[in-house]
Amino acid sequence: MKKVLVVTYSQSGQLNEIVDNVIKTFKNDVQVVVERLQPDPPFPFPWTNIDFWDAMPDAVDLIPVKLKPFSFNPDDNFDLIILGFPVWFLSPAIPITSFLKSPQAARVMKGKPVLTVIGARNMWVNAQEDVKRMILDNGGKLVGNIALRDKANNLSSVVTIIYWMMTAKKDRLWGIFPKPGISDEDIADAERFGKPIYEALKRGDFTTLQKDLLELGAIDLVPNVVFMELRAKLFFRKWSKFIRKKGEHGDPNRVGRLIFFKWYLLFAIFVASPVAILLFYLFLPITWWSFRKKLAYFKGVDLKQN
Ligand SMILES: Cc1cc2nc3c(=O)[nH]c(=O)nc-3n(C[C@H](O)[C@H](O)[C@H](O)COP(=O)(O)O)c2cc1C
Numbered sequence: 001m002k003k004v005l006v007v008t009y010s011q012s013g014q015l016n017e018i019v020d021n022v023i024k025t026f027k028n029d030v031q032v033v034v035e036r037l038q039p040d041p042p043f044p045f046p047w048t049n050i051d052f053w054d055a056m057p058d059a060v061d062l063i064p065v066k067l068k069p070f071s072f073n074p075d076d077n078f079d080l081i082i083l084g085f086p087v088w089f090l091s092p093a094i095p096i097t098s099f100l101k102s103p104q105a106a107r108v109m110k111g112k113p114v115l116t117v118i119g120a121r122n123m124w125v126n127a128q129e130d131v132k133r134m135i136l137d138n139g140g141k142l143v144g145n146i147a148l149r150d151k152a153n154n155l156s157s158v159v160t161i162i163y164w165m166m167t168a169k170k171d172r173l174w175g176i177f178p179k180p181g182i183s184d185e186d187i188a189d190a191e192r193f194g195k196p197i198y199e200a201l202k203r204g205d206f207t208t209l210q211k212d213l214l215e216l217g218a219i220d221l222v223p224n225v226v227f228m229e230l231r232a233k234l235f236f237r238k239w240s241k242f243i244r245k246k247g248e249h250g251d252p253n254r255v256g257r258l259i260f261f262k263w264y265l266l267f268a269i270f271v272a273s274p275v276a277i278l279l280f281y282l283f284l285p286i287t288w289w290s291f292r293k294k295l296a297y298f299k300g301v302d303l304k305q306n
Helices: 014-023 049-060 094-100 103-109 125-137 154-167 184-203 209-215 223-244 252-299
Strands: 002-008 030-036 080-085 113-120 141-149
Touching (some): 002 014, 014 113, 014 184, 049 094, 049 154, 080 125, 094 125, 113 125
Parallel strands (some): 113 141
């Protein structure tokens, strides 16, 4: 009997649905233990305006919050750990960071294979680098990654995700925008990833798993989105430092700087990023060779040591 620990955090339930579909085809010779992380107090959903922006510095700087006690036994011997997470401000969602930094995660992950499942808007590669590092710090080994994204155009998905997050309604804004989040078809089709995971689990050998998952379309990167995200994270780090000088999470003294950040980000997305994309494609014939290597790296499971 193989034993799998599934750890997820999801506000709307989207990520849980994806992970449930991934493990749906496991046969009954696999025992699955599910841990749904619960921050204490919970993050609001729907979000209020300032709470949403207040999550940025803590997400980017990987600051943990308190979680309700886990129900899994960290001394159990799991054959695979599946970690499902959404991305917040180009970083792992704060409850996921909180789990990864807990002593229980270090105990349960030591020497164990870990598979990540991401459900994001479309920018997740920086967050996955943070997660890779924390898994490694816990002595775990990343053996696979599935990343699902909202396939709508980048600018319209910014509008629809803000609408979804601020109202908790996953419907078409004014009847004209696409439905927010990952499409129902992509969520349902996540079931196809179960077979190679189950087979690797039974073999006890995960060496070809990521290759098998990639063949099934586990990751599809949009070059100009990756290009923007890599630059944006550098700015987020600077903004986070600037905001935290005024106080930590929930401190009213930092509200002014959070509002400043919000307008900066909206300007960067709607005004600066279309120009940046144009420049990206203009210079692509020169940069493609090295950029292609970067894309290949982000599809893999190794961590580049800086
Ligand atoms: C505070 C916050 C920040 C987010 N930032 C990003 C981001 O940087 N990149 C991205 O692709 N998605 C981002 N998202 C979308 C989430 O990754 C995720 O798709 C969405 O919150 C639904 O996840 P759920 O399963 O928790 O409901 C953000 C969501 C929230 C709430």
